[in-house]
Amino acid sequence: MKIKDIQIDGFGVWTGLSVDSLPEGMTLFYGPNEAGKTTLMQFLRAMLYGFTEERRQKYLPPIHGGTPGGAIRVTGPGGGYEVRRHSQLTDTDVTGRLTVTGSDGLAQGQHRLGMLLGQIDEPIFTNVFAIGIRELQELSTLDDTSAADELYKLSSGLDRVSLVDVLRSLRSGRSEVVGKREAESDENEAAIGKLASMMTKREKLRDEIQRLSGSTRRWSELATQRRTQSQEIETLRGRMVAWEREARCVEIATSVYDKWQERDQIREEIDAIEGEAALPDEAPGQLVQIEAMLEERRTKMEEIKTKRRGLRDKSEQLPINKRLFDLQGRIEAASQQATWIEALEEQIDRLENQIEKARNQVDADADRLGIEEDERVRLGDGDDGDLPDLSRS
DSSP, X not given: OEEEEEEEEEBTTBSSEEEOOXXXXXXXXXXXXXXXXXXXXXXXXXXXXXXXHXXXXXXXXXXXXXXXXXXXXEEETTEEEEEEEEOOTTOOOSSOEEEEEETTSOEEOHHHHHHHTTTOXXXXXIXXXXXXXXXXXXXXXXXXXXXXXXXXXXXXXXXXXXXXXXHHHHHHHHHHHHOOOOBOSSOBOOOOOHHHHHHHHHHHHHHHHHHHHHTHHHHHHHHHHHHHHHHHHHXXXXXXXXXXXXXXXXXXXXHTHHHHHHHHHHHHHHHHHHHHOOOOTTHHHHHHHHHHHHHHHHHHHHHHHHHXXXXXXXXXXSOOOHHHHHTHHHHHHHHTTHHHHHHHHHHHHHHHHHHHHHXXXXXXXXXXXXXXXXXXXXXXXXXXXXXXXXXXX
């Protein structure tokens, strides 16, 4: 993969920077300190591997404004591609908004970028393909051997791990495991390393195994005894359940004994009555009629109950008359005099009947005596000052 164009929308000190048509050979960027060379290199790393937390803190937001991110044009297997990556200031994702657009206009994502990079991750890219001024300055402070080690790690490390570091780690681990033997002139003493400590621990564990093995027989006897007792407990529990069931049956039989005797006596009486009873021939028809009547009565009862429920619902919906509620005491007192009021109403009816009879008698007498209608009205009103002359009749 080769980089052809660089377009920075906003990254560190760069805003709207465009570097077009990079040549096929080596391209050198030079300038004074703080000119932005390292920022340009970090921008390329951001386009290829995303906005890490360190890059966000150092290069975002852009100093001179602009949208954080940009694009690069590269050539690789399959032709040319445009890698465009942007990020919001509130994003926490390293990837950001990544699009990889091919020459055919098809937009792809991280999978295509990984194929263009040859599955090389950022640590390998940093150590092998993107050595910065900081790494070169560190080499100048080392001696020949250390510099050779560093150069070896930068160029030929196996999966980002230097063989020199591996050898040193192996030597250090061997020293920790085996230990170092230090001989002195007066004494022959050896420093016990990690291996000797492990051997001592092995002997202790072996002694503990032997001690515990001696207790195995006792544990086996106790386990056998425990199993036997568990089986005996289960047997006793089964017997207890059976006894409880039997006791319950006896208790129930005792409680229903009298009722059972009464049932037998009633059954004997029924048998005796059935032998003597002789039902008439029309008994089945009458029974059917009685059942029909009962069903009709039930239907009417259900209708009455339905009406009663409807009236009760209506009564509950009616508003409460406050005046009647205040007169509740008087109404209840008057309801207690219902018998007396009924007697008075009967007397009133009798008196009205007597009055009606008297009026009929008066009309009959007036007709017999030849009294005119207007004179009858005056007499009925109690005006007797001007009585008519009696006829000969």
